[in-house]
Amino acid sequence: MTENIAPYIALSGVRRAYRIGGEMISIFSGLDLTIPQGDFVAVMGPSGSGKSTLLNMLAGIDSPDSGTLRIGTSRLDQMGEAARAAWRAHNMGIVFQFYNLLPMLSVAENVELPLLLKPLSRKERRIRVDKVLDLVGLAGRAKQYPALMSGGQQQRIGIARAIVSDPGLLLCDEPTGDLDRKSADEVLEMLRFLNRHLQKTIVMVTHDPQAALYARRTLHLDKGDFVEEKRAA
Amino acid sequence: MTFFALARKNAWRKPLRTVLLMVSIAVAFLIYGLTASFLNGAQGTAGASDDILGVTSAGGRTQPLPMAMMARIAADPDVAAVGYVMRLRGFVDVEKNVVAISAGDPDRLLAVNGKGLGLTPALVEAIGQARDKVLVGRALAEAQGWRVGERVTVTAFDMARADGGREWRFEIAGIFEGEDATTDTYFMIARYDYVNAARARGKDTVDAFIVRPHAGVAPGELAVRIDTLFANSATPTRTQSEKQFLEAFLRQYADTGLIVNLVVGAAFVTLLMIVVNTMVFAVRERTFEIGVLKTLGFSRRGIMALILGETLFVFAVGGGLGLVLAKLATLLAGPALGLVLSLPVLAKALAILAALGLATGALPAFNAMRTPIIKAFRTR
Numbered sequence: 001m002t003e004n005i006a007p008y009i010a011l012s013g014v015r016r017a018y019r020i021g022g023e024m025i026s027i028f029s030g031l032d033l034t035i036p037q038g039d040f041v042a043v044m045g046p047s048g049s050g051k052s053t054l055l056n057m058l059a060g061i062d063s064p065d066s067g068t069l070r071i072g073t074s075r076l077d078q079m080g081e082a083a084r085a086a087w088r089a090h091n092m093g094i095v096f097q098f099y100n101l102l103p104m105l106s107v108a109e110n111v112e113l114p115l116l117l118k119p120l121s122r123k124e125r126r127i128r129v130d131k132v133l134d135l136v137g138l139a140g141r142a143k144q145y146p147a148l149m150s151g152g153q154q155q156r157i158g159i160a161r162a163i164v165s166d167p168g169l170l171l172c173d174e175p176t177g178d179l180d181r182k183s184a185d186e187v188l189e190m191l192r193f194l195n196r197h198l199q200k201t202i203v204m205v206t207h208d209p210q211a212a213l214y215a216r217r218t219l220h221l222d223k224g225d226f227v228e229e230k231r232a233a
Numbered sequence: 234m235t236f237f238a239l240a241r242k243n244a245w246r247k248p249l250r251t252v253l254l255m256v257s258i259a260v261a262f263l264i265y266g267l268t269a270s271f272l273n274g275a276q277g278t279a280g281a282s283d284d285i286l287g288v289t290s291a292g293g294r295t296q297p298l299p300m301a302m303m304a305r306i307a308a309d310p311d312v313a314a315v316g317y318v319m320r321l322r323g324f325v326d327v328e329k330n331v332v333a334i335s336a337g338d339p340d341r342l343l344a345v346n347g348k349g350l351g352l353t354p355a356l357v358e359a360i361g362q363a364r365d366k367v368l369v370g371r372a373l374a375e376a377q378g379w380r381v382g383e384r385v386t387v388t389a390f391d392m393a394r395a396d397g398g399r400e401w402r403f404e405i406a407g408i409f410e411g412e413d414a415t416t417d418t419y420f421m422i423a424r425y426d427y428v429n430a431a432r433a434r435g436k437d438t439v440d441a442f443i444v445r446p447h448a449g450v451a452p453g454e455l456a457v458r459i460d461t462l463f464a465n466s467a468t469p470t471r472t473q474s475e476k477q478f479l480e481a482f483l484r485q486y487a488d489t490g491l492i493v494n495l496v497v498g499a500a501f502v503t504l505l506m507i508v509v510n511t512m513v514f515a516v517r518e519r520t521f522e523i524g525v526l527k528t529l530g531f532s533r534r535g536i537m538a539l540i541l542g543e544t545l546f547v548f549a550v551g552g553g554l555g556l557v558l559a560k561l562a563t564l565l566a567g568p569a570l571g572l573v574l575s576l577p578v579l580a581k582a583l584a585i586l587a588a589l590g591l592a593t594g595a596l597p598a599f600n601a602m603r604t605p606i607i608k609a610f611r612t613r
Contacts, residue, residue, distance in 0.1 A: 061527070062607060082532055085531065088530040100521075102522060105234075105242060
């Protein structure tokens, strides 16, 4: 799974195992992966194949036991927790399956959350929030609360929150897993737009073959290794 | 939105729980505010001076001192002025209506502590008009509803008149205000020559001498010198500052400071346990969301600050409410209660408030800070 052009994401010889009930269960035993900047990759595979572990490592919330993990110019495998938190704040956005919005915050406040970690004025934050809400088609609903909105709309808030700090990398964990087909297609179209027009590098874990069709290529994981790659026509 | 606004919104997630927490904090700080105000003001110690010395008998305050001692005290070159008082306690109309009278020489009282008591030459002149004239403190006058020119009769508990009666009749010549709100004005000033002449026993003795040192003189050193002067006499003395004197006087009845500290300490320990317990549960309920915030890039310190900000907000609102109520109570309470919520008391209350806010938030904040993101995500 290598690319000839300079990779944006590069995993080399990554090993990861978990101790479960006194037994070490190996998830990856030497995983290699490169993803160029601006790619849109869908990762599919059966449960337990390592999709979530891969996504967690790319998000810097889990670390490989050995091997190297580089994103852009950052070696995540060598970073401590504080450095990884700072890296996430500035370089990565994440879209969750169940949106994971904070219920006591309005739409705009949810989207604004990652900007609290940046040295921006209140006015600058508001401008950015308005811009991304407009981008995801939720302009005018900034003051509403997520609980009163549909799943598709909530996921669009989640996407707005993920891109508001203008990260280079967007990680999506089953972003359409909780949506009907129509809403799912809207969300996927939006991801494709972000990839094609805003040059976001997207890694999307999904069980949905229809969702994978929106990606530029699809990687199939099984037992901790990539077994197949399909490129979009 | 700001970081603090996020903490505030977190605090208001369950409004009833938050309101109940705030109410319990408010009650605790109301108790603190009132007890500290009592300690600060009720005895008049807040307004008492550290510079003015009181000379009493080393054998106890009920032991009289001969008037002749005054000349020896006044002879010390460091003494600027000396006064004296003889105390008379009694009641007006009913036994529960207790009043205190300090009988002295008004001119000397003016010289020694005129500023502290709010005495003026006009008041001293007014009391000098007749021997049975008295000056009444503002707090006592308001509590009794007395006016200038009114005649009052005080029935003494102990001090009998030479004619066998215990009724002492006075005419109010004026009202003294005290230097400020912290000055104890719940007493009267009578003329010593009148009381001394009419009393049955203990003539020409006083309960205490009051000494004002010259500017620049260390009161502590002068106090030691005065006590040394009478160490081998028939009436050895104990000289203290006015403040020490009043505090010691109160300790005769109870160590109010200790009682207040115990009451307040118990209230705060209980409060600490309630709030810590509630906050631990409140934060545990949100473990998943803390994982989300960490995933968005919030650092461990940021998470800790968020939870501490939340508890500080709850304490600021609850404690602030309690202190405002305490302040209102001190303003509305009768002057006889002598409650004074002064700036130092308020500053101490705010320091306790901040310390408790941080202490109660520390455990849940520490737990939230340490929770790994992956573990947090498993709690859904």
